[in-house]
Amino acid sequence: xxxxxxxxxxxxxxxxxxxxxxxxxxxxxxxxxxxxxxxxxxxxxxxxxxxxxxxxxxxxxxxxxxxxxxxxxxxxxxxxxxxxxxxxxxxxxxxxxxxxxxxxxxxxxxxxxxxxxxxxxxxxxxxxxxxxxxxxxxxxxxxxxxxxxxxxxxxxxxxxxxxxxxxxxxxxxxxxxxxxxxxxxxxxxxxxxxxxxxxxxxxxxxxxxxxxxxxxxxxxxxxxxxxxxxxxxxxxxxxxxxxxxxxxxxxxxxxxxxxxxxxxxxxxxxxxxxxxxxxxxxxxxxxxxxxxxxxxxxxxxxxxxxxxxxxxxxxxxxxxxxxxxxxxxxxxxxxxxxxxxxxxxxxxxxxxxxxxxxxxxxxxxxxxxxxxxxxxxxxxxxxxxxxxxxxxxxxxxxxxxxxxxxxxxxxxxxxxxxxxxxxxxxxxxxxxxxxxxxxxxxxxxxxxxxxxxxxxxxxxxxxxxxxxxxxxxxxxxxxxxxxxxxxxxxxxxxxxxxxxxxxxxxxxxxxxxx
Amino acid sequence: xxxxxxxxxxxxxxxxxxxxxxxxxxxxxxxxxxxxxxxxxxxxxxxxxxxxxxxxxxxxxxxxxxxxxxxxxxxxxxxxxxxxxxxxxxxxxxxxxxxxxxxxxxxxxxxxxxxxxxxxxxxxxxxxxxxxxxxxxxxxxxxxxxxxxxxxxxxxxxxxxxxxxxxxxxxxxxxxxxxxxxxxxxxxxxxxxxxxxxxxxxxxxxxxxxxxxxxxxxxxxxxxxxxxxxxxxxxxxxxxxxxxxxxxxxxxxxxxxxxxxxxxxxxxxxxxxxxxxxxxxxxxxxxxxxxxxxxxxxxxxxxxxxxxxxxxxxxxxxxxxxxxxxxxxxxxxx
Numbered sequence: 001x002x003x004x005x006x007x008x009x010x011x012x013x014x015x016x017x018x019x020x021x022x023x024x025x026x027x028x029x030x031x032x033x034x035x036x037x038x039x040x041x042x043x044x045x046x047x048x049x050x051x052x053x054x055x056x057x058x059x060x061x062x063x064x065x066x067x068x069x070x071x072x073x074x075x076x077x078x079x080x081x082x083x084x085x086x087x088x089x090x091x092x093x094x095x096x097x098x099x100x101x102x103x104x105x106x107x108x109x110x111x112x113x114x115x116x117x118x119x120x121x122x123x124x125x126x127x128x129x130x131x132x133x134x135x136x137x138x139x140x141x142x143x144x145x146x147x148x149x150x151x152x153x154x155x156x157x158x159x160x161x162x163x164x165x166x167x168x169x170x171x172x173x174x175x176x177x178x179x180x181x182x183x184x185x186x187x188x189x190x191x192x193x194x195x196x197x198x199x200x201x202x203x204x205x206x207x208x209x210x211x212x213x214x215x216x217x218x219x220x221x222x223x224x225x226x227x228x229x230x231x232x233x234x235x236x237x238x239x240x241x242x243x244x245x246x247x248x249x250x251x252x253x254x255x256x257x258x259x260x261x262x263x264x265x266x267x268x269x270x271x272x273x274x275x276x277x278x279x280x281x282x283x284x285x286x287x288x289x290x291x292x293x294x295x296x297x298x299x300x301x302x303x304x305x306x307x308x309x310x311x312x313x314x315x316x317x318x319x320x321x322x323x324x325x326x327x328x329x330x331x332x333x334x335x336x337x338x339x340x341x342x343x344x345x346x347x348x349x350x351x352x353x354x355x356x357x358x359x360x361x362x363x364x365x366x367x368x369x370x371x372x373x374x375x376x377x378x379x380x381x382x383x384x385x386x387x388x389x390x391x392x393x394x395x396x397x398x399x400x401x402x403x404x405x406x407x408x409x410x411x412x413x414x415x416x417x418x419x420x421x422x423x424x425x426x427x428x429x430x431x432x433x434x435x436x437x438x439x440x441x442x443x444x445x446x447x448x449x450x451x452x453x454x455x456x457x458x459x460x461x462x463x464x465x466x467x468x469x470x471x472x473x474x475x476x477x478x479x480x481x482x483x484x485x486x487x488x489x490x491x492x493x494x495x496x497x498x499x500x501x502x503x504x505x506x507x508x509x510x511x512x513x514x
Numbered sequence: 515x516x517x518x519x520x521x522x523x524x525x526x527x528x529x530x531x532x533x534x535x536x537x538x539x540x541x542x543x544x545x546x547x548x549x550x551x552x553x554x555x556x557x558x559x560x561x562x563x564x565x566x567x568x569x570x571x572x573x574x575x576x577x578x579x580x581x582x583x584x585x586x587x588x589x590x591x592x593x594x595x596x597x598x599x600x601x602x603x604x605x606x607x608x609x610x611x612x613x614x615x616x617x618x619x620x621x622x623x624x625x626x627x628x629x630x631x632x633x634x635x636x637x638x639x640x641x642x643x644x645x646x647x648x649x650x651x652x653x654x655x656x657x658x659x660x661x662x663x664x665x666x667x668x669x670x671x672x673x674x675x676x677x678x679x680x681x682x683x684x685x686x687x688x689x690x691x692x693x694x695x696x697x698x699x700x701x702x703x704x705x706x707x708x709x710x711x712x713x714x715x716x717x718x719x720x721x722x723x724x725x726x727x728x729x730x731x732x733x734x735x736x737x738x739x740x741x742x743x744x745x746x747x748x749x750x751x752x753x754x755x756x757x758x759x760x761x762x763x764x765x766x767x768x769x770x771x772x773x774x775x776x777x778x779x780x781x782x783x784x785x786x787x788x789x790x791x792x793x794x795x796x797x798x799x800x801x802x803x804x805x806x807x808x809x810x811x812x813x814x815x816x817x818x819x820x821x822x823x824x825x826x827x828x829x830x831x832x833x834x835x836x837x838x839x840x841x842x843x844x845x846x847x848x
Contacts, residue, residue: 356729
């Protein structure tokens with residue numbers, strides 16, 4: 001850690017925070033120091049522990065070890081509400097106010113003004129107006145909150161925080177649902193807060209924003225604080241490297257199980273996408289994929305990788321762009337169209353979009369296959385059994401049998417079940433979104449070897465991974481996405497890690513001028 | 515923001531406890547049913563007679579017929595409050611056709627056939643409307659089906675001008691009164707429906723899709739299952755079942771009163787499904803369980819009445835059993 005600020009001057013001092021969930025450490029050695037009147041960025045990959053750290057601070061979770069000082073006094077709260085009363089307010093990504101009640105009610109909720117036992121509405125309206133006017137917002141505070149747009153609702157949430165005389169306001173990805181104009185209004189509010197001596201803890205994945213508005217940054221990885229520095233002392237490339245854990249010199253040897261690639265196995269063009277776009281998240285993505293090739297999508301969180309994959313699979317509607325599959329134009333309206341065209345999609349969120357937990361291993365494997373193992377709508381049990389047993393054997397799925405509930409399997413085996421679901425379709429193109437996230441090292445290597453073997457057998461694979469080595473060593477070509485735009489195309493394996501990082505950080509493949 | 519680690523250890527603990535509760539949740543209904551039969555054999559006079567069996571079966575039939583459709587709807591994670599009102603609609607429409615209120619009747623057999631098919635289909639169409647609201651507009655099922663829960667009975671009353679229709683048409687009433695081989699016709703219908711639904715759930719693509727949609731809708735959509743069509747289908751089937759049950763009720767009564775046919779049926783059917791072990795959150799469907807659940811509720815009521823407990827008190831006991839069954843499932847789910 002560098003640049004330790006003067007301890008006596010700290011507003012918030014969290015040290016050696018540890019938190020385990022069911023024995024698994026979510027925070028191993030986290031610390032966070034915030035000065036009075038500063039805008040402090042908190043960044044890290046998904047699962048780095050940012051949310052957990054915030055929830056420990058605001059009393060949502062109880063920490064296992066470590067100390068928290070707020071204004072030089074030990075800070076112990078049992079709930080986010082207590083934290084709010086004690087001067088730490090949190091504004092969440094999804095604004096958790098009461099949409100159908102008036103702006104005034106939302107601002108004054110929990111600290112209503114009373115006169116002779118009755119609610120003093122005129123005083124509360126005046127209070128709400130006063131708080132909002134600090135941000136030059138003049139709205140009718142008597143109208144329900146839901147009448148206003150997201151940005152205004154966010155301002156109301158901030159005003160509410162100030163109303164509790166917050167000394168620290170935590171903003172969890174506040175800009176994710178705002179457009180550019182709204183973001184600039186939010187930033188001026190944040191600067192106003194700073195001028196009033198209020199500190200802001202700003203969680204965001206958009207690097208440009210951090211540089212625009214933040215004074216200092218704390219970087220987390222794997223439940224630890226790996227670095228904290230003044231924004232002006234750390235370059236974008238360094239920032240990304242620290243987030244991904246690439247601050248060590250060049251990696252020796254191979255970190256994954258992908259191994260060397262026989263490139264002669266790559267065939268003709270299977271799929272192309274030109275200028276894909278949808279909403280704010282995907283703005284201009286073009287790429288192509290050959291038979292037997294593994295194409296990797298690299299990019300930071302929010303770069304639009306998953307969203308692009310969903311467009312390709314027809315899970316979301318695109319607003320622009322052309323695609324071809326096997327030379328024919330391809331317009332998926334829903335997932336079933338993609339499946340009919342020979343695609344499969346292992347989603348990033350295994351639990352929410354992948355497995356059907358209450359169903360058996362066999363039922364999960366055959367979920368996309370039902371039309372093919374039935375006649376006139378009646379399932380062919382023998383055919384199902386044959387297929388399921390083959391995949392359990394081939395992928396070495398560890399289960400008590402085809403009839404075990406899939407929710408009882410480990411993460412790695414659930415992932416294999418999902419792979420089996422798509423492989424059973426005999427697809428031509430397989431999209432793998434974070435195929436090895438949250439599974440143990442052994443299963444991870446197994447899945448990586450399997451992906452390579454599938455590609456060797458002629459399958460086109462589109463792989464999204466937040467683990468740089470997975471993309472660097474697994475992919476034959478790397479497409480780097482940044483804020484919804486494909487900013488670079490690089491040769492896999494031969495690619496220079498720094499080029500990939502540079503493209504992820506600021507869009508160009510060129511080395512950063514230090 | 516996905517830092518919430520999976521509490522796998524907690525799951526393990528749940529699995530160990532699951533053994534006791536899991537057993538009860540699985541076989542509790544059967545055990546309760548056996549206990550009830552044993553109790554009645556010992557204490558209730560004239561229990562072990564064909565007549566008692568027939569009385570209980572005929573009373574439970576309509577509930578089971580409706581509950582079969584309800585089980586499918588609940589398996590997709592939905593619910594159908596409109597079934598009682600749809601029974602009233604089909605119960606109002608059928609006599610109007612075979613008694614010649616709408617158009618003159620030539621051949622009574624033809625008229626009865628048209629009446630039965632048309633009223634069941636109309637109920638099915640209303641069910642389809644429910645499914646349309648749920649799948650097209652993503653209205654919460656409880657709200658979507660509340661529309662016809664309220665309006666349906668009104669429609670039935672408007673159709674009949676609120677009049678009681680009485681009739682004596684054996685060509686129609688076999689559905690509630692005939693006893694081929696001594697077995698009430700509606701019991702046969704019920705048995706066929708239960709068997710067909712149980713078979714479809716386990717052996718067909720449609721059944722598998724229902725459970726998948728209820729178990730994880732997003733995953734099902736991504737696996738290419740036509741989620742909207744499945745939802746349309748289950749609500750339509752629920753409507754068809756309700757239409758059929760409405761005919762059985764008016765056949766038994768020789769009359770049709772739009773105010774009364776199917777009144778409170780939605781709750782009886784949901785109760786049978788819940789007691790039978792189908793999760794109200796979807797993804798699971800125990801058709802045989804639904805049958806056993808309906809039988810249990812019916813037998814409790816019969817036992818209490820046959821032993822001199824007033825009907826009002828019997829209702830409280832019925833509620834208690836439902837609460838217990840649902841609590842048991844909650845334990846199992848931990």
